[in-house]
Amino acid sequence: MTVGVVGAGVSGLAVVRELSNRGVDVVGFEARKEPGGIMRSRQVDGHVLELGPQRLRLTEQMSGLIDELGLREELRIGDDDQPMYVYLDGELKVVPLSVREAFTTDLLSIGGKVRILKEPFTEPPRDGETVEEFLTRKFGRQAARRYLGPLYSGLYGTDPDEMLMEYSLGKALRGAGIDGSILLWLIRKLIGGREVPEICTFEDGLGTLSDALYEANADSIRLETPVTEIRRDGDGFEIATAGGVTSVDEVVITTQADSAAELLSGVDDGTAETLERFNYNPIAMVYLESAFDRPGIGTLVPWYESSKISGTTWNSSFLHRDGLFTCYVDPGSYPEMLEVSEETLGEEIAREFETLTGSPATPIDVHLIEPGMPAYDRSWKALDELTPPDGIHFCTAFTERPGIPGRLRHAARVAGQITESESGFGR
Ligand SMILES: Cc1cc2nc3c(=O)[nH]c(=O)nc-3n(C[C@H](O)[C@H](O)[C@H](O)COP(=O)(O)OP(=O)(O)OC[C@H]3O[C@@H](n4cnc5c(N)ncnc54)[C@H](O)[C@@H]3O)c2cc1C
Incomplete structure (x- = not known):
């Protein structure tokens, strides 16, 4: 054969x-x-640029x-025991990825944190429910809008209210073996001390x-x-x-x-x-060099914020790639992205990065992926x-x-x- x-x-x-x-x-x-x-990867001006995934487990x-x-x-083993941020109301706020961060983060109000605790008493996904509806019903509006929605839908450049649970997050949850409470599953994982595989690259x-x-x-x-x-x-x-x-x-x-x-x-x-x-969402990756030195994995930028950036990866910090930052741009964050030249896109995104982090940056390269990321809409x-x-x-x-x-x-x-x-x- x-x-x-x-x-x-x-x-x-x-x-x-x-x-x-x-x-x-x-x-x-x-x-x-x-x-x-x-x-694929590319070398530009001494930097290793990833044209797609930035790291593996x-x-x-x-x-x-x-x-x-x-x-x-x-x-090469990276270090992802570092904070992830959401850019909200002009500030970088820590995304709660651990119990400690869940208590200390100023991303959610006390009411918003307490609301999350009701999750085990809520029902599983309903027929025809969107990711936004599901996350809001399970964890409350604040956590859904400020953190969980951007964390999931930001990967694909799609508004979470356009993503049906059955074909997107629902599938991912089933794949991870979660068919009941997400919160209790997370707690069991923490108590059981189940190790998440390290992140790596070459x-x-x-x-x-x-x-x-x-x-x-x-x-x-x-x-x-x-x-x-x-x-x-x-x-x-x-x-x-x-x-x-x-x-x-x-x-x-x-x-x-x-x-x-x-x-x-x-x-x-x-x-x-x-x-x-x-449907697919085109995605542009803009690579920047910057002296910004805060430890972190990167930033999520929710779709309702006015930034042209939808997210950033801080390769410099968590993959030890000195001075390198990767920014993602999609039509949701910047509708005209396909109409401007690569040079303009690089310069605009460097300015937006400075707004997000307070540090100036210089464009290194731009890579456009078309048709892009599956939209899962x-x-x-x-x-x-x-x-x-x-x-x-x-x-x-x-x-x-x-x-x-x-x-x-x-x-x-x-x-x-x-x-x-x-x-x-x-x-
Ligand atoms: C920006 C971005 C970041 C990501 N980050 C991560 C991550 O951190 N971790 C992770 O695990 N995954 C990540 N992913 C997802 C993962 O990278 C992709 O799902 C995976 O690489 C897709 O591989 P593939 O071979 O299925 O498809 P593709 O890589 O798209 O390969 C399809 C191939 O088919 C070829 N082709 C198309 N038409 C023809 C034709 N007519 N004849 C011959 N060849 C043809 C194309 O040239 C291409 O080489 C990311 C994806 C993107 C876009």
């Missing part, structure tokens, strides 16, 4: 690896000249992979991991080879690229929804139309209608959890399904 894998981001690279390890003949296609998709599975790929020497950034995954299976992956069409061919498929046609028995798609829709229009119109419905209801045609598999960040550990697990599962179906099971 031959399997074609479209896309060599972390999902595609992991699927190629999993299938090759199971002895399957696999051929991967990547449109760009470099592997890694969203997870060193889970057991990740640690095993690092050893298998011989990357242990390049591994000397030259997370692109090191993408590059090593690629190198391990380079013979099976064609870079700079965009797939233009997928067609049925008897029991299998033809994958068309500018260089010709490759016949395969099964196909794994790992691209974002819009590319997947284009590729599948020749196989199944209905699936292609469903895929077109998923109401358009995600399309998931209910998404059934891949027989012989086509999705291993995509938009159908399951987008985090890197989740991508690796999904790839292993898809490879397992394919190899079972080869021997007649699971079809």
Whole structure:
């Protein structure tokens, strides 16, 4: 059996690896000249810039992979035992991420803190409930607006009142095994002393991991080879690229929804139309150099604040990347972001950073991600209608959890399904 894998981001690279390890003949296609998709790094003026994720959790599975790929020497452990801030009413306020911070933070009034304690007596998510409605009902309006809403929805650049629980936070809670009170789950975790895996990166950034995954299976992956069409061919498929046609028995798609829709229009119109419905939010990452030296992980900036920045990561402090700060901009925080030049965007965001922190900053670089981050808004209801045609598999960040550990697990599962179906099971 031959399997074609479209896309060599972390999902595609992991699927190629999993299938090759199971002895399957696999051929991967990547449109760009470099592997890694969203997870890539770039060196500019002596700074290591991350073009997507800024750090990973060193889970057991990740640690095993690092050893298998011989990357242990390049591994760098960060320090996330530092505060996270919310920019509110012109000030940086500590987000309560520990019991101590929950008591000391001035982000919430005493009434706001007491209201959180009622959470165990509230009901689980209701049908059709939005993330904002859910968080407000569970934890009170103050915690929902000032802290929990921005903490969750800020990742995706979507207003929490546009995110349906069932397709967003609800899924994340179920994935973490939380089906009752969130507060009691947190308390049990604290009492049980369950360790959260350390955060990590590599000397030259997370692109090191993408590059090593690629190198391990380079013979099976064609870079700079965009797939233009997928067609049925008897029991299998033809994958068309500018260089010709490759016949395969099964196909794994790992691209974002819009590319997947284009590729599948020749196989199944209905699936292609469903895929077109998923919304993404473009995101710009602006890298700044600054002498700002307060310890911290970064800042959330709620969608209702007037800043053009929606969040910042303080690489300087928690990843020991001297003087480096990454700022995120999305159309919710700056609607004209796609109309201004990169130079203007860099300068404007440096000024906004100074407003947030009080420290001047100089732009280093700008990176735009399009279509961007899955919005997980109401358009995600399309998931209910998404059934891949027989012989086509999705291993995509938009159908399951987008985090890197989740991508690796999904790839292993898809490879397992394919190899079972080869021997007649699971079809
Ligand atoms: C700003 C940002 C920060 C993030 N931070 C974190 C974090 O801290 N921790 C974490 O765990 N996760 C984080 N994530 C999520 C995680 O990075 C992504 O979900 C993950 O990298 C997606 O990988 P992927 O392979 O599924 O998709 P992608 O990386 O999008 O890869 C898809 C690949 O398909 C290729 N492609 C598309 N069309 C075609 C075609 N027609 N033919 C051939 N190739 C094609 C693309 O070029 C691309 O390389 C972050 C994401 C973003 C955007």
